[in-house]
Every structure is written in C-alpha cells, then in structure tokens.
Amino acid sequence: MQLSEAVGPSGQEESIRLQLEDLWRPFTTTMRADAMGNLIAMQQGSGPEPRPAVMAAAHLDEIGLIVTQIEEGFLHIAPIGGTDRRVLLGLEVLVHGREDIPGLIGTRPPHVLSAEERQKTVPWEKLFVDVGLPAEKVNQLVHVGDPISIRQPLLTLENGRVAGKAFDNRASVVALTLALEELAQREHAWDFYAVATVQEEVGLKGAITSAYGINPQLAVALDVTFGKQEDDSKIGVFELDKGPTIGLGPNFHPQLFQRIEATAKELEIPYHLDPTPGASGTDAWGIQVAREGIPTSLLSIPVRYMHQPVETLARRDVERTGRLLATFVAGLESSYRPGWEDEVDETAARSDQ
Amino acid sequence: MNLGLLTQLTQAFGPSGYEDKVRALIQEHVAPWADELRTDPLGNLIAYHRGNGKGQKIVLAAHMDEIGVMVSHVDKEGYLRFTRIGGVYPLHCIGSRVRFADGTHGVIYLEHREDTSPSPKLTQLYIDVGATNKDDVPVSVGAPAVFVRPLVQQGERLISKALDDRIGCYILIELLQQVQDSPHDLYFLFSTQEEVGLRGARTAAFSINPDMAIAVDVTITGDTPKALPMAVTLGDGPAIKVQDSGMIAHPKVRQLLVDAARKAKVPYQLEVLRGGTTDAAAMQLTRAGIPSGALSIPCRYIHSPSEMVDSEDVANAIKLLAAALA
Known part of the structure; x- marks a missing residue:
C-alpha cells in the first residue's frame, strides 16, 4: 500500500514505475517498459506454443497538478486529469521541480472575502501553490510544466478501510501485484501480461499503445468505481467490502463476463454487476478496439470520494480482485477463445459447399 | 422490395x-x-x-x-431505472414500449412532476414491466432492451x-x-x-x-x-x-x-x-x-x-x- 503514497501524475510515471519494477521482478519471466512508459511484465505460461496471451491492465498514473506560471514566487496551477478543485484548499503538495519541494495550496482568508465570494468554489486562476521560498530561489528550482502531486499519507481506518490520495488506481496496481504473486505459484497455460499503464487519466493513452504492442487474445482492465457514500443515490454506486464490480455492456465480451462471473461464484467472492451502456471510461475502452479487436472485461474496486485526496476503500476488495483475476487466468485452457452466440459456421459459406 | x-x-x-x-x-x-x-x-x-x-x-x-436502454436499478416495488445505449432521447421514451432479450415487455413512463416545463431527464423515467415487487421482475440489472415498433409500409414510405x-x-x-x-x-x-x-x-x-x-x-x-x-x-x-x-x-x-x-x-x-x-x-x-x-x-x-x-x-x-x- 506504499504505492498509494508514491508519486506519478499522468505523464510522470517514471519514479513509481521503477518502484514497481522492483516489486514485480521476483514474479516475472521478462519485464520491459515500452516507449510510452507502460511497464509490461510477462509471466510465461505452461501451455504449448504458440501460447495465447492474456493482458491485465491497471493504470499507474494519478491525477495531479501542473505549474502554469510563476509569479513572485507563487505558482499558478492547472489540473492533470480530473482533479477536483473543490477540495484543494489547504492541502500539502510536493512540487517536482529540480528537487522535490514541499508546498501548500493557499487562498485568501475568509475575513477579506465578500459574502458572495465565500459561497463560491475558488476558480483555477485564483488557486496558487506557496513553497515558502524567495522568488529568485523559486525561479531556480521550479519551471513551468513541472508536475505537482498531493502529499497525503496513507490513513488506516477502522474496519479494514484505508484512505489515500491515489487509490485510483493504485488499488488496482496492488490487486494486479497480488495476482502476479499468486500466479507465480500456480500453473497457468496462458502467458500472463501484467501491464501498469500510463496516462489513463488523460485519455487511456497507455492502454491503447500497450494493447497494440502486446496484441493479446484476451484482456482484463482493473480500475476503481464509485463506492456508496452517505449522500448517494442508489444507482451506479457500490457498497464497500462487498467485492469488486464486473462490467456488463458493449465494452465487455459477454462470454468473458460469464466466465469471470462463474469464477467469482466458484471462489465465493462477492461481486456487484456494473451495467455500462457505452464508454466505460477505463483502459478497457481503449484496449477493446486495439488492432483487430480484443475481447475485454473489467473488474473495478469500489472507492469513495474518487478524485479527492481521501479516496477510501475496503482492503478486502483489493485482495478479492487479485484473487479473482489470478484464478480466472489460471483457469484459461490453451484452446479457450471467447466466441459469439450463433457464431458463423464456416461451412455455411458458398465456397465450402 | x-x-x-x-x-x-x-x-x-x-x-x-x-x-x-x-x-x-x-x-x-x-x-x-x-x-x-x-x-x-x-x-x-x-x-x-x-x-x-x-x-x-x-x-x-x-x-x-x-440504440436501446439498459437496466441500472430495480426498486422494491418492481420498477426499473435505466440508462441509454447510444443516443436515446427522453422525450421519445415516454409511452414507448421496450422489449428485453428474453421477450419481456416494459412500458416507459415519467415520474409525476410539479413543474412540467423543462424537458424530462432520463433519470425521471422508469420502466414498468407489470411486476408487483422486486422479486417479480423477470430481468436483472445490466439487461439491455430495445424499443418496440413494427415495420409499416405506406405508399413508398417505410416506418419502423x-x-x-x-x-x-x-x-x-x-x-x-x-x-x-x-x-x-x-x-x-x-x-x-x-x-x-x-x-x-x-x-x-x-x-x-x-x-x-x-x-x-x-x-x-x-x-x-x-x-x-x-x-x-x-x-x-x-x-x-x-x-x-x-x-x-x-x-x-x-x-x-x-x-x-x-x-x-x-x-x-x-x-x-x-x-x-x-x-x-x-x-x-x-x-x-x-x-x-x-x-x-x-x-x-x-x-x-x-x-x-x-x-x-x-x-x-x-x-x-x-x-x-x-
């Protein structure tokens, strides 16, 4: 869970990737980073060649901030990905300049605001980071375009809950790591590719290129979904500690869905169904249309307060996701390929008559 | 033809x-x-x-x-809430019938609204499959459905x-x-x-x-x-x-x-x-x-x-x- 505190805003995933390489090395046959910075670890299967490949993707990047302008030592900022500016005030941050510099996000005190201003969310152009240094020192250390991450230690709550700044999607990276660990001990016929993708939060970029590069026969994306909160409507939110969600809809191959659901039942892992009528907003959406098309599925871990520095989840859901993925992969027979109902019988075509 | x-x-x-x-x-x-x-x-x-x-x-x-709809929630009275598959407009839905893969039919209707002037939102619509409670509903969350409307030929025009x-x-x-x-x-x-x-x-x-x-x-x-x-x-x-x-x-x-x-x-x-x-x-x-x-x-x-x-x-x-x- 240290992965939650590691730093990796979209496009700046190198330092966390290096940490992950160390973590994954004992469990993998080969490992490489591709041109986009995706970490691709392969665990060789035991089936006969040519061996099919299954790819599991969890994005490594987190939302964050970027320096847009430096004015008298204060840093103007903009979001990287869907950062929620309502919750930025008063946060501690790390500015990744020439060195990592602690800072904070300040705003004008309530005393000097008009009644109307106090009711409003502070717009991006009025938010700034203060690193406490004199302007000339700031100019030496920080440049426009430097990323800024939220500085928020992991918080262990009661009842197996934890909170952190980047459980979207480090929770899934942990689940993927657990699956790698488990599959290192278990026989599996297929080659298993664990992929920590980059730049998901800015448009599923790493998933698109890594799926193209690996060209797997199947893929499972791992991500987070909306955990049920006190103030929530009943639709599209999922209770914590009741297992991962399995995506259902055009983004997901129906037979793959059925197989994963059956695996969950067999393991007696609780799960929710997540109806998704179109774009899932996850790596699964990018992977599915790589090359000739890849049958894809999605497991999501319910997380409360998404895109806020206090993303909260139940640890057991992460473990369940890892176990479900590992058992699904281990259960793939060499000859398995998901097909379609009423699939074309080749002999139906004229040439074979 | x-x-x-x-x-x-x-x-x-x-x-x-x-x-x-x-x-x-x-x-x-x-x-x-x-x-x-x-x-x-x-x-x-x-x-x-x-x-x-x-x-x-x-x-x-x-x-x-x-295009079609997909069930997102079933309430305890047996009414279904839904999301859209593709470009479905709420105004087209009201009074329409939908059919699920298993043949179940449902009627789409609109919650009572005090202010009827704004165009209804999809979240204000529900599907009624005639069930009396949740257990009576033959379809589950995630089930897709399509609109029901026969093909009619009238002169040169085709409607469906x-x-x-x-x-x-x-x-x-x-x-x-x-x-x-x-x-x-x-x-x-x-x-x-x-x-x-x-x-x-x-x-x-x-x-x-x-x-x-x-x-x-x-x-x-x-x-x-x-x-x-x-x-x-x-x-x-x-x-x-x-x-x-x-x-x-x-x-x-x-x-x-x-x-x-x-x-x-x-x-x-x-x-x-x-x-x-x-x-x-x-x-x-x-x-x-x-x-x-x-x-x-x-x-x-x-x-x-x-x-x-x-x-x-x-x-x-x-x-x-x-x-x-x-």
Whole structure:
C-alpha cells in the first residue's frame, strides 16, 4: 500500500514505475517498459506454443497538478486529469521541480472575502501553490510544466478501510501485484501480461499503445468505481467490502463476463454487476478496439470520494480482485477463445459447399 | 422490395454489444452468396466476395446494432431505472414500449412532476414491466432492451424502429446478390457497436486493411416542419456523403459514387451533415489511412422509435452501389 503514497501524475510515471519494477521482478519471466512508459511484465505460461496471451491492465498514473506560471514566487496551477478543485484548499503538495519541494495550496482568508465570494468554489486562476521560498530561489528550482502531486499519507481506518490520495488506481496496481504473486505459484497455460499503464487519466493513452504492442487474445482492465457514500443515490454506486464490480455492456465480451462471473461464484467472492451502456471510461475502452479487436472485461474496486485526496476503500476488495483475476487466468485452457452466440459456421459459406 | 426480410431485420433484437440475433439472421441470408464468412472478436460479421484478382479491396459497412436502454436499478416495488445505449432521447421514451432479450415487455413512463416545463431527464423515467415487487421482475440489472415498433409500409414510405441501420444491412444483403460478377474483392461488413462510438468498424477495418471503405447508413433530412436547413429530402435519391461532423469523405470515393449514380441513371443528393457521423469516420483513420466515404439513406426521425425512409431511395441505393462495384 506504499504505492498509494508514491508519486506519478499522468505523464510522470517514471519514479513509481521503477518502484514497481522492483516489486514485480521476483514474479516475472521478462519485464520491459515500452516507449510510452507502460511497464509490461510477462509471466510465461505452461501451455504449448504458440501460447495465447492474456493482458491485465491497471493504470499507474494519478491525477495531479501542473505549474502554469510563476509569479513572485507563487505558482499558478492547472489540473492533470480530473482533479477536483473543490477540495484543494489547504492541502500539502510536493512540487517536482529540480528537487522535490514541499508546498501548500493557499487562498485568501475568509475575513477579506465578500459574502458572495465565500459561497463560491475558488476558480483555477485564483488557486496558487506557496513553497515558502524567495522568488529568485523559486525561479531556480521550479519551471513551468513541472508536475505537482498531493502529499497525503496513507490513513488506516477502522474496519479494514484505508484512505489515500491515489487509490485510483493504485488499488488496482496492488490487486494486479497480488495476482502476479499468486500466479507465480500456480500453473497457468496462458502467458500472463501484467501491464501498469500510463496516462489513463488523460485519455487511456497507455492502454491503447500497450494493447497494440502486446496484441493479446484476451484482456482484463482493473480500475476503481464509485463506492456508496452517505449522500448517494442508489444507482451506479457500490457498497464497500462487498467485492469488486464486473462490467456488463458493449465494452465487455459477454462470454468473458460469464466466465469471470462463474469464477467469482466458484471462489465465493462477492461481486456487484456494473451495467455500462457505452464508454466505460477505463483502459478497457481503449484496449477493446486495439488492432483487430480484443475481447475485454473489467473488474473495478469500489472507492469513495474518487478524485479527492481521501479516496477510501475496503482492503478486502483489493485482495478479492487479485484473487479473482489470478484464478480466472489460471483457469484459461490453451484452446479457450471467447466466441459469439450463433457464431458463423464456416461451412455455411458458398465456397465450402 | 423484400418486405419480409426488412421486417425480420428491423424487428430483430440488437442493441449495441448484443447483436447476436441480427448477426444470425444476416448470416442466414448472405451465406449462399458469400465466398467466406467470419465473425471477429468484436462480433462483426464479415461476408467476403472474391474478385477476379484485378480489382480493388473494398469494404462496404452497415451497422447491425441499434440504440436501446439498459437496466441500472430495480426498486422494491418492481420498477426499473435505466440508462441509454447510444443516443436515446427522453422525450421519445415516454409511452414507448421496450422489449428485453428474453421477450419481456416494459412500458416507459415519467415520474409525476410539479413543474412540467423543462424537458424530462432520463433519470425521471422508469420502466414498468407489470411486476408487483422486486422479486417479480423477470430481468436483472445490466439487461439491455430495445424499443418496440413494427415495420409499416405506406405508399413508398417505410416506418419502423431500427431503420438506423437495418436499412443499410438490407441494402448490403441485396447488393451482395447483385455483385456476384464484380471484379473487386468485396468485404460486406455488418458491424457492431456503431452507436456507442464506431467500435466494430474500427477493428474490422484494421483486420481487412482495404483500399477503400464505404459506409451505408442513414442521414437526417431537411424536409420536415421547421427542420434545420439540410439539402436532403426523403424520396429524392440516396445521399452521397460530402462531409459530416466526423469526417470529410475522400473526394475519389465521393466521385466514384456520383459517377455510379449517373451510370445507373438514379437520382442522388449530396449530403453535408452537421451533427452525426458513420462507421466511415473510424475506418478512414485505420492503420495508415483508408480512403472512405458513405452512401446515406435519407431518414426522418432518426433515433426515435419511428424512423421513416423511402423505398425508392433504398432501391436506388442498391442500383447505385451495384454500378459502383461493377
């Protein structure tokens, strides 16, 4: 869970990737980073060649901030990905300049605001980071375009809950790591590719290129979904500690869905169904249309307060996701390929008559 | 006009991602005329006509999927809440019936509202399957459904749900029979998931890697009361795409279709569509780029359960394409 505190805003995933390489090395046959910075670890299967490949993707990047302008030592900022500016005030941050510099996000005190201003969310152009240094020192250390991450230690709550700044999607990276660990001990016929993708939060970029590069026969994306909160409507939110969600809809191959659901039942892992009528907003959406098309599925871990520095989840859901993925992969027979109902019988075509 | 086939096509169940029944139906009709048939990882059906080795490799694409709804929640009284599959408008839903894959029917209606002036939101609508409580509901969360509306022929007009784009599927099925002597390698692509982002055509075009791609889909018209200005009229001929909000048709593809219309002596219109696009937009950007265009069937009330086309436009589209591929 240290992965939650590691730093990796979209496009700046190198330092966390290096940490992950160390973590994954004992469990993998080969490992490489591709041109986009995706970490691709392969665990060789035991089936006969040519061996099919299954790819599991969890994005490594987190939302964050970027320096847009430096004015008298204060840093103007903009979001990287869907950062929620309502919750930025008063946060501690790390500015990744020439060195990592602690800072904070300040705003004008309530005393000097008009009644109307106090009711409003502070717009991006009025938010700034203060690193406490004199302007000339700031100019030496920080440049426009430097990323800024939220500085928020992991918080262990009661009842197996934890909170952190980047459980979207480090929770899934942990689940993927657990699956790698488990599959290192278990026989599996297929080659298993664990992929920590980059730049998901800015448009599923790493998933698109890594799926193209690996060209797997199947893929499972791992991500987070909306955990049920006190103030929530009943639709599209999922209770914590009741297992991962399995995506259902055009983004997901129906037979793959059925197989994963059956695996969950067999393991007696609780799960929710997540109806998704179109774009899932996850790596699964990018992977599915790589090359000739890849049958894809999605497991999501319910997380409360998404895109806020206090993303909260139940640890057991992460473990369940890892176990479900590992058992699904281990259960793939060499000859398995998901097909379609009423699939074309080749002999139906004229040439074979 | 083979009204029986068009009835089967329009009434088949096939929301995006769940095209199996449409595919099975089309497969049955194209199998006697295709040299090869295959279904790919996204569920696209590809029927191949082998040319004489001197022609080009051409994709003709029509999408099998239709818009629909998907159950998102079942309450304890047995009412269903839903989300949309593709571009479904709340106003079209009220009073409509939907049908699930298992044959269950539901009525869509609207919660009581004190202020009826704003357009209703999808979240204010529900599906009533006649259940008395949650346990009585025969379908579950995640179940997709399509609108119910029969095919009607009235004079030259055809009215049905899902003419977008089963009319394109119909045209391709008829066309395949007429181009048996074509010198070209023709790939009749019955694509999936067009309505949720041109997904099937993208991957099929990658695997086929053609020299040219033509989508056959519907387009809006400008001939209804207070319509947005649009120089396409129902019954004035198929519309050759110049541009839409997703692509500019390749000039050579457009010219090929214009020349074919003249050769076949069928009327045609030129289409500039400001909102909406077709599978051609996805195919155009596949691999190193594929010259792409589209032939559109003028259609009123697109994405409502009562879409209307003209059967002469359909017949002329088949003639035009047959001439283009001869």
